[in-house]
């Protein structure tokens with residue numbers, strides 16, 4: 194497996210040579226909140242797959258729904274005017290789920306990148322139908338992650354996901370990240386940073402012309418950029434500016450939509466109603482590639498009132514509303530609700546954050562601790578004064594030691610990201626914190 198992995202499998206985020214020099218751990222089974230590798234070692238999965246397996250790996254109702262749907266109707270298209278009972282039922286349940294956020298229509302996709310692409314396209318189309326075809330530009334945040342399609346890469350706020358693919362979409366501009374630990378504003382006060390970015394947004398709007406901007410896209414809590422939790426005023430400020438200038442607000446909730454932050458959606462946690470919301474990942478508990486863009490009444494009304502004014506919608510996927518994915522999502526929603534995982538994410542998240550703060554007090558290596566619900570991060574530094582990021586070997590040592598201790602973590606640059614299933618117990622939280630403690634000790638900090 195190790196040889197063929199290096200020879201034949203092109204890994205998304207790793208250089209082929211890296212796979213030869215440093216072969217990955219290979220996972221072959223999972224149960225509850227644990228995964229087992231091919232050596233037979235069992236680990237608590239503190240990554241939750243990839244922030245998506247919110248209900249753990251043994252969620253029988255979701256597995257059974259997938260089996261039943263395969264028997265009843267393994268595939269049919271919703272692309273060309275046909276529909277399926279399962280996809281329709283899911284759109285109804287999602288409208289119920291998201292009505293508090295003002296979102297009542299679902300556009301089905303095959304994952305997060307598709308959801309972002311869909312939202313960007315719908316935003317431009319909305320303005321075209323609405324008589325403002327010149328509104329084509331997008332605003333995003335540095336450190337934001339929005340998937341890998343060209344639209345998503347264009348709004349991505351991390352050079353690694355952009356540089357090799359340029360030229361990207363024209364007319365995209367990025368505001369600073371609401372990042373207290375490192376920012377260009379010479380302050381660590383999150384409320385001041387929120388105000389500073391709001392001023393940057395207004396300034397950029399004045400420069401670009403409000404009537405050229407289609408939408409702003411943001412994650413309510415920035416995930417892959419290192420779990421950056423903005424001040425509570427930040428998203429409401431962005432919403433207010435968008436409203437003032439007729440700009441749509443797209444919430445990229447691919448990570449945050451189903452309880453991960455301790456609120457049912459990240460936007461709701463900040464008291465904001467977005468115009469479009471991108472979801473994917475936990476919508477099927479990670480068991481099937483699937484996503485949905487949720488659409489506000491205001492946006493839907495423009496499309497529905499257009500009577501085909503700009504031709505057809507012209508956007509969709511072969512797998513939009515895939516019945517097996519839709520069945521998985523229906524069962525996932527039901528379990529997510531029944532287990533009230535948002536409440537557990539809030540309670541366990543507070544314990545985890547307190548544990549991580551203790552690690553910061555103990556280990557010089559920890560420069561910053563961040564988190565909301567069960568999305569948390571440690572930022573590792575080689576020097577607390579200069580905030581120079583920890584060396585690659587140091588970060589690897591933390592990972593390897595935690596692994597040996599039986600906990601799978603995720604490292605990304607000099608960040609350690611913790612995003613376990615939302616059904617973890619207080620004991621699981623202790624296991625994660627003590628494995629990190631051992632890792633930080635072994636790494637010499």
Ligand code: PMP
Pocket residue numbers: 304305306307309338339340341412416417445446447448473474
């Ligand atoms: N948006 C956000 C906020 C994400 O975290 C991700 C994936 N990590 C995506 C979009 C892209 O999703 P996918 O990998 O399913 O295409």
